[in-house]
Amino acid sequence: MSYTQSLIPTPTRVVKVIDEIPNVKTYVVERPKNFMNPKPGQFNMIYVHGVGEVPISVSDVVNNTIAHTVRFVGSVTNVIRNLKEGDIVGIRGPYGKPWPIDEYRGWNILIVAGGIGLAPLRPAIKEIIKRKKEFGKLIILYGARTPKDLLYRNELLKYGEVSDVEVHLTVDRADESWEGHVGVVTKLIPLVKIDVKRTVAFICGPEIMIKFTIKELIKKGLDVRRMYVSLERRMKCGVGLCGHCQLGPYFVCKHGPIFPYWLISKYFEVEEL
Numbered sequence: 425m426s427y428t429q430s431l432i433p434t435p436t437r438v439v440k441v442i443d444e445i446p447n448v449k450t451y452v453v454e455r456p457k458n459f460m461n462p463k464p465g466q467f468n469m470i471y472v473h474g475v476g477e478v479p480i481s482v483s484d485v486v487n488n489t490i491a492h493t494v495r496f497v498g499s500v501t502n503v504i505r506n507l508k509e510g511d512i513v514g515i516r517g518p519y520g521k522p523w524p525i526d527e528y529r530g531w532n533i534l535i536v537a538g539g540i541g542l543a544p545l546r547p548a549i550k551e552i553i554k555r556k557k558e559f560g561k562l563i564i565l566y567g568a569r570t571p572k573d574l575l576y577r578n579e580l581l582k583y584g585e586v587s588d589v590e591v592h593l594t595v596d597r598a599d600e601s602w603e604g605h606v607g608v609v610t611k612l613i614p615l616v617k618i619d620v621k622r623t624v625a626f627i628c629g630p631e632i633m634i635k636f637t638i639k640e641l642i643k644k645g646l647d648v649r650r651m652y653v654s655l656e657r658r659m660k661c662g663v664g665l666c667g668h669c670q671l672g673p674y675f676v677c678k679h680g681p682i683f684p685y686w687l688i689s690k691y692f693e694v695e696e697l
C-alpha cells in the first residue's frame with residue numbers, strides 16, 4: 425500500500441458503545457475488510473466526518489471488531505462522545521510498535537498504568553493471560569483518581585483470580601465504598617515483591633506518572649533496559665511523514681508509541697521538539 429493510500433480512512437460502523445467511567449466510553453467498530461489485526465499497544469487514527477482525526481489506542485480485538493476507549497478532552501473527542509451504535513467513522517491503521525510481548529516469553533511481566541493509560545495495556549494483559557503458560561508472574565499495578573475512575577474494574581478483578589496473576593489497585597481519593605489502597609500508583613511499587621532479574625515493566629499513563637514510576641523501579645533495582653513506556657504526542661499523519669509527533673530523532677507514531685525507555689530517556693523531559 426502506498427503512503428497516500430494509507431492516509432485515506434476506511435469507513436466503518438460503530439457496533440457497540442460502552443459507558444466505562446465518567447467522561448470515558450469504549451467504541452467497538454467493525455474491522456474493515458483487509459484491515460490488519462492490531463497488535464497489543466498499536467493505535468488507529470479515528471476520523472469523524474467533517475470534524476477531524478485523532479489517534480486512539482486499540483483497547484480490545486474480538487472476532488471482527490476493534491475497540492477504542494476514548495476520554496473526551498477536546499474538539500474531536502467531544503464529538504465522538506455523541507456517536508451511537510450504527511454511526512459511521514473513518515479508520516486507518518493499525519500503526520506503531522506494539523508491546524514486546526514475544527521478546528519476553530518466560531519472563532515476569534509488571535504492568536504499571538495510570539488512568540486511561542490502562543487502555544493500550546489491556547490487549548497486552550489479555551494476550552499474556554491467554555498465553556499464561558508461556559510467561560512467569562503477571563503483576564498489574566493500576567491507579568485512578570477515584571474509585572469511580574477505575575477503568576475495566578470488573579475485568580481487572582477477574583484477572584486477579586487467575587493463578588500467578590496479582591492485581592493491585594489504588595485511588596488518589598477514596599470514597600465511602602473504597603477499602604483498598606489510597607495514594608498514587610507509584611506508591612504500590614515498594615509494596616510488591618518483584619524478582620528484578622526476571623521482570624520486564626510495561627508502563628503507560630500521564631508522563632509525570634511514567635517519570636515517577638521509572639524512578640521507583642530503578643530504586644527497586646530493575647534494569648532500565650527492561651522498562652517499556654507508551655508515549656503520546658500530537659499527531660497528524662500517523663505514519664512518519666509530517667513530523668508533528670517528533671521526539672528528538674524519533675517519530676512517536678512510527679518508532680513508538682511503545683519505546684524501550686533507555687532509547688528515549690534523554691528526550692523524555694521535553695514535551696514537543
Ligand SMILES: Cc1cc2nc3c(=O)[nH]c(=O)nc-3n(C[C@H](O)[C@H](O)[C@H](O)COP(=O)(O)OP(=O)(O)OC[C@H]3O[C@@H](n4cnc5c(N)ncnc54)[C@H](O)[C@@H]3O)c2cc1C
Pocket residue numbers: 467476477478479480481482492493494495496497498499500501502540543544655656657658659681
Ligand atoms: C498513540 C496515541 C494513542 C492514544 N490513545 C488514546 C486512547 O486510547 N484513548 C484516549 O482517550 N486518548 C488517546 N490518545 C490521546 C488522544 O489522541 C487525544 O486526547 C486526542 O487527540 C485529543 O483530540 P481532541 O481534538 O479531542 O482534543 P484537542 O481539542 O486537540 O485538545 C484538547 C486537550 O488535549 C490535549 N491533547 C490533544 N492531543 C494530545 C496528545 N496526543 N497528547 C497529549 N495531549 C493532547 C491538548 O493539548 C488540549 O489540552 C492517544 C494519543 C496518541 C498519540
Ligand code: FES
Pocket residue numbers: 658659660661662663664665666667668669670675676677678
Ligand atoms: S504524526 Fe506525522 S510523523 Fe508522526
